[in-house]
Amino acid sequence: MHGQSSGAHEADERQRGSLVSVILRDMTRADLPAVLAMEEELFAPDTWTAAMYRDELHRTDSRHYLVAVDEAGALIGYAGLIAYPEEAHIATIGVTATAQGQGVGARLLDTLLAEADTRSQVVLLEVRADNEVAQGLYRRRGFTEIGRRRGYYQPSNTDAVVMSREVRR
Numbered sequence: 001m002h003g004q005s006s007g008a009h010e011a012d013e014r015q016r017g018s019l020v021s022v023i024l025r026d027m028t029r030a031d032l033p034a035v036l037a038m039e040e041e042l043f044a045p046d047t048w049t050a051a052m053y054r055d056e057l058h059r060t061d062s063r064h065y066l067v068a069v070d071e072a073g074a075l076i077g078y079a080g081l082i083a084y085p086e087e088a089h090i091a092t093i094g095v096t097a098t099a100q101g102q103g104v105g106a107r108l109l110d111t112l113l114a115e116a117d118t119r120s121q122v123v124l125l126e127v128r129a130d131n132e133v134a135q136g137l138y139r140r141r142g143f144t145e146i147g148r149r150r151g152y153y154q155p156s157n158t159d160a161v162v163m164s165r166e167v168r169r
């Protein structure tokens with residue numbers, strides 16, 4: 001399932017002039033330096049640490065972390081799912097600024113949602129209250145707002161919108 005995309009999806013991406021040769025694969029510990037650099041780029045000051053990622057990658061039964069890699073092998077995006085039978089959670093998703101807007105984030109999210117659909121009953125996520133691009137991406141995939149968490153992102157103390165989507169089987 002990883003790295004695959006439908007013919008229609010690829011044609012769609014070509015029309016938008018996007019990165020058709022990007023592949024998705026499982027994240028490994030060897031990816032962490034590049035992942036942490038992207039954490040700084042995208043999420044500072046609310047970044048995850050190397051220890052947090054190592055712990056996540058260790059929990060192979062319930063975690064599913066992907067990276068997106070360009071034709072030169074450079075990491076341009078990543079995303080992670082925490083999936084238990086009753087509930088799954090999109091833990092993180094990010095695409096480096098120079099590769100944004102070309103369908104990579106959508107591919108990462110769709111791959112994780114397909115995985116969640118086989119494992120869980122409902123998918124939850126938090127998104128920064130001021131992040132309209134990400135909220136739009138989630139709404140178009142069936143997520144709806146179910147609440148807010150004040151000061152969820154630390155240390156910036158930014159509020160989160162909590163969104164939920166029933167799985168599809």
Ligand SMILES: CC(C)(COP(=O)(O)OP(=O)(O)OC[C@H]1O[C@@H](n2cnc3c(N)ncnc32)[C@H](O)[C@@H]1OP(=O)(O)O)[C@@H](O)C(=O)NCCC(=O)NCCS
Pocket residue numbers: 042093094095096099100101102103104105106107126127128131133134136137140
């Ligand atoms: C949010 C993010 C992961 C999306 O990844 P991306 O590769 O840029 O997104 P895509 O090109 O796949 O586009 C996803 C959707 O957003 C829309 N979109 C992308 N950039 C946009 C922009 N600047 N303004 C409006 N819509 C935009 C696309 O049209 C697309 O719509 P669709 O769902 O109908 O196809 C990426 O922008 C990012 O890493 N942002 C910074 C980190 C972040 O906010 N992460 C999410 C935390 S919850």
